Amino acid sequence: MPKPKLAVYKFASCDGCQLSLLDCEDELLTVAGAVDISYFPEATRAVVKGPYNLTLVEGSITTPHDVELVQQVRRSSKFLVTIGACATAGGIQALRNFKDVQEFVSAVYASPQYIHTLGTSTPIADHVQVDFELRGCPISKHQLLETVGAFLYGRKPNVPPYSVCMECKRRGNVCVMVAHGTPCLGPVTQTGCGAICPAYDRGCYGCFGPMETPNTDSLAKGWSGLGVKEPDIVRAFRTFNAWAEPFRKESVAHEK
Ligand code: SF4
């Protein structure tokens, strides 16, 4: 039996999520034994043509070329999984969506006429059908291995959609909001990181994006009670997952 073919594509991103695959030091040889890594320019010299059984897509759509390429990627993939905040929510670069991108282009580049960019940074699912979205900035390598394994064995990935708070309780973390009055996005953020930030007495800043039913309105009211000002609430919801709908709507609601 030929091994299933795995492809890894990149759009607008920092490469951090695809590097999570290379970061699987102990498991990488097992992965390489189970699949034929056919397209992964970050890690391999050879390219094996598609179609691919499983394609991991990192990054957001920011150029006219991206719009065309992602359609080709979809056509050549049996299953397509997006990885990271860029691919699932537009990433930090989606902050442009709240402004006029041409103003940035004129201010940053000496010859803006050579810049071919879209006015928005959008997630892959806005352009093609996506079979599964893996959150995080960057993603968790454990969730990545679980997801790759699940698609290879034809089952649903066991990636929980609940909040970072659940992870805090499991670890025995003291709640930083209740105990110290530290603003934390954990109650509305999807788990997956192991509640790293609260474990170090810091508030979560939402790098895994919204959990399945986030009550952002209630959390923002709680933050106001802690004395957080409206512009800081806007900024808190406008980071890596600023264009994810619940975070976007909450930030807009607090914009003057
Ligand atoms: S989600 Fe974060 S770590 Fe992943 S590619 Fe985007 S910026 Fe990099």
Ligand code: SF4
């Ligand atoms: S606690 Fe929040 S900000 Fe920190 S790593 Fe986890 S999801 Fe990201």
